[in-house]
Amino acid sequence: MSDFTTIRSQFNSNTDASPTWTNNITFGGSAGANEYRWCASGAGAGGTASASWPLYTRPGSTTAVAECWGFSADSTGVKVGTYDGNKTNSNVFRIDWDNVGTMAAAPTLSAWSDNTHTAPVAGTQPGAQSGSPIVNGQTTDTGNTSYLKGNVFDTFQTANLAAGAAGTTLAVTSGSAGSVSPGAAAWLATWQSLQGAIQLITARTTPPATTANDLFFSLALFTGPNMSTASTILPVVTFTYQFS
Amino acid sequence: MSIQTSLLALANTIDPTLSHWEALLSTGKRLSEKSLLPSLKKGVAGWRAFDWTLDMVATGDIHRVKELWLLCPSGQKAMLEITEDMPAFQFKSKTLSIMIGGSNLEFQAIGRVVDKATGTCECWIWDYHPIPDQPQLLAYRSTISHFGAWRDTMTPVGALRHDVQGLKL
Numbered sequence: 213m214s215d216f217t218t219i220r221s222q223f224n225s226n227t228d229a230s231p232t233w234t235n236n237i238t239f240g241g242s243a244g245a246n247e248y249r250w251c252a253s254g255a256g257a258g259g260t261a262s263a264s265w266p267l268y269t270r271p272g273s274t275t276a277v278a279e280c281w282g283f284s285a286d287s288t289g290v291k292v293g294t295y296d297g298n299k300t301n302s303n304v305f306r307i308d309w310d311n312v313g314t315m316a317a318a319p320t321l322s323a324w325s326d327n328t329h330t331a332p333v334a335g336t337q338p339g340a341q342s343g344s345p346i347v348n349g350q351t352t353d354t355g356n357t358s359y360l361k362g363n364v365f366d367t368f369q370t371a372n373l374a375a376g377a378a379g380t381t382l383a384v385t386s387g388s389a390g391s392v393s394p395g396a397a398a399w400l401a402t403w404q405s406l407q408g409a410i411q412l413i414t415a416r417t418t419p420p421a422t423t424a425n426d427l428f429f430s431l432a433l434f435t436g437p438n439m440s441t442a443s444t445i446l447p448v449v450t451f452t453y454q455f456s
Numbered sequence: 457m458s459i460q461t462s463l464l465a466l467a468n469t470i471d472p473t474l475s476h477w478e479a480l481l482s483t484g485k486r487l488s489e490k491s492l493l494p495s496l497k498k499g500v501a502g503w504r505a506f507d508w509t510l511d512m513v514a515t516g517d518i519h520r521v522k523e524l525w526l527l528c529p530s531g532q533k534a535m536l537e538i539t540e541d542m543p544a545f546q547f548k549s550k551t552l553s554i555m556i557g558g559s560n561l562e563f564q565a566i567g568r569v570v571d572k573a574t575g576t577c578e579c580w581i582w583d584y585h586p587i588p589d590q591p592q593l594l595a596y597r598s599t600i601s602h603f604g605a606w607r608d609t610m611t612p613v614g615a616l617r618h619d620v621q622g623l624k625l
Contacts, residue, residue, distance in 0.1 A: 214507040217461040221554055240558020247555055307552075312461050314509050316547035316620050317603070320611050327557030329585075331608035391612065409611045418617040421509055449554040452562075452611050454547045456508040456620050 214422075215455050216313030221305060222426075223248075223282045223292045228301040228375035233308070235290055237282050239451075244286030248449070250433050253278040258289040267443075274353050274384040274436035297432050299382040299403065302365065302373040304430040307451050314421035318367065319453040320391065321413045321429055323347050323360050323406035327448055332358070332408040338440030343447030345440040346433070347407055353436035357387035357405035360447055361432045365399050367416040368425035379403055384434040387411045403432065406449065427451075462502035465492060469505065473529050475564045475582035477546045479512070480523040487517065508546060513622035518544065526566045526580045532593050534566070534580035542568040545577070545600070545621035549613065560585070562610060565596070572625040575599040585609065 221239065226232035241247045244262030255266045256279050268277065276297030283289040294301035307319075325332055325341035325348070332347045333339060335356035339348045346359045353359070363378050379399040387405025391414045394400045405411040419425050431449070468474060469490045478488045491506040512518045524544045526534045538544045549562040567579035579596045586592050587607045598604045600623070603613035618625065 214505070214509060215548070215550070219552060221552075237554060238558075239552040239554060241555050312504075314507070314620055315617070317614050317616050320614070322611055324553075327553055327560075329551070329609040391614065409605060409608055412611050414614050418615075418620070421620060446555055448557050450557070451552045451554075452549065453552075454549050454613055454616075456547055 214312070214314045216309045219307065219309040219313070221451070222308050223280075223290075223295075223305050224303045225282075225290045225293045228294050228303050231294070231303040231372050233306065235282055235284070237284065245284065247283045248292075249281050249283060249289070250277040251279050251281070255279065256281045256289070256291060258291070259287050260289065261287045268435070270437060270439060270441055271435060272437055274434055276384075277433045277435060280431070280433070295431070297434075299363070299378045299380075299430070299432070301430070302376055302378050302399070302428065304378070304428075306429065307427045309419075309425060311422050311424040314456045315419050316454040316456045318393070318415040318418045319427065319451060320415070321362055321364055321406065322408055322411070322450055322452070323358060323362070324408050324448045324450055326446065329408065329448075329450070332410055334407065334410060337438065338442070342442075343445055345442060345445050346447045349405070349407065350436065350438040353384060353438045354405070354434070355385040355387075357385060357411060358407040359384070359434045359436070359439060360406045360449075361386055361403040361434065362406045362413055363400050363403045363430045364394055364413045364415060365428040366394050366397055367427070368419035368423075369428055370425060373428055378430045382432055384436065406431075461504065465503050465505045474561070475526060475528045477508075477564070477566050478525040478527060479517075479521045479544070480525070481517060481520040482522045483520060487512065509620050509622070513620070518622035524566050524568070526564065526582060526593075528582045528593055530592065534593060536566060536568045536578070536580065538568055541572070542570055543623055543625075544568050545616065545623060547616065547621070549610075567600075569600060569623065569625065575601045575625065577603075581606070583607075
């Protein structure tokens with residue numbers, strides 16, 4: 213089977229105009245390793261173990277969580293330099309793959325409540341799985357869309373994106389039913405809610421065979437007064453691809 | 457080609473938990489994705505698995521397929537008769553999850569297009585993660601332009617790429 217040997221997520225630890233992508237987060241985390249962690253502005257630190265990650269106070273009104281960190285090991289983390297909970301920057305995250313595999317269809321990006329990919333129940337709080345409070349969303353806060361929003365640029369890329377905004381509209385209620393795809397050389401104009409198979413993003417085209425490339429994406433995590441609380445909420449951001 | 461790639465190719469050929477496709481050509485020759493081929497491409501040396509796109513489509517053998525088989529780890533086998541009017545395709549689906557879950561092979565599909573005008577297709581699917589009470593080997597009907605989903609724990613596949621599959625409709 214023509215699968216990839218190396219396919220991984222990466223994040224930018226530098227600026228939008230001068231990205232640094234040497235930050236690999238392998239798919240599948242355990243014991244605090246290979247995680248993306250969110251926190252309030254200034255609350256994160258690279259040497260903090262997962263179990264000691266600072267709590268986030270549920271706000272009185274919906275708001276985006278300001279910081280995101282990537283941890284390759286339990287206490288080895290780097291701040292995602294261009295993540296700010298908004299659509300400010302383009303070079304934030306990407307999926308990077310080698311020249312061994314061949315995709316048979318356009319890949320997709322979504323989020324599930326846990327690794328069993330149990331179908332989200334839109335609007336239900338707290339939900340049954342660890343990540344359900346985020347992925348399910350809530351009627352008043354999010355209009356039943358996921359609290360986690362995503363955006364994808366066009367399709368496979370061979371170079372960094374030009375610095376600048378990712379899309380036009382990002383709100384806690386952003387999201388539409390089914391799969392949405394960006395246009396050529398563009399982001400989604402309106403960010404999509406990442407909610408299992410209910411709301412997801414599909415890249416515009418299928419990448420070429422046996423060619424190393426990247427798919428650029430961005431995330432924005434919201435929270436609000438009607439999100440159920442828990443000591444840890446673990447949504448699973450999932451990249452799905454088909455190969456020949 | 458790295459040593460890791462060669463080792464992965466070798467491992468996949470002997471992994472009993474994986475389904476795989478085999479094709480019977482009109483010439484009587486039988487092809488299998490479990491076959492290993494030496495890779496002598498410039499700058500790439502090692503072994504790789506027999507590849508649908510590189511070794512079936514590129515060689516033209518895709519047009520000589522008479523039977524397409526799905527051999528399942530359970531011992532079950534499924535077969536589709538292939539004709540010029542009902543061309544073959546196959547693919548696998550994998551999910552990669554950040555945080556927990558890691559890399560998961562979701563399913564393998566063999567299929568044939570039964571209506572070239574509409575893209576309607578019939579498939580046999582080996583599902584590695586069926587929902588309760590759903591068999592792992594299942595028949596599925598969809599279209600190659602909007603290949604769907606049969607459970608709510610997966611995202612729809614969408615449009616299959618024709619050149620990768622060797623489809624000329």
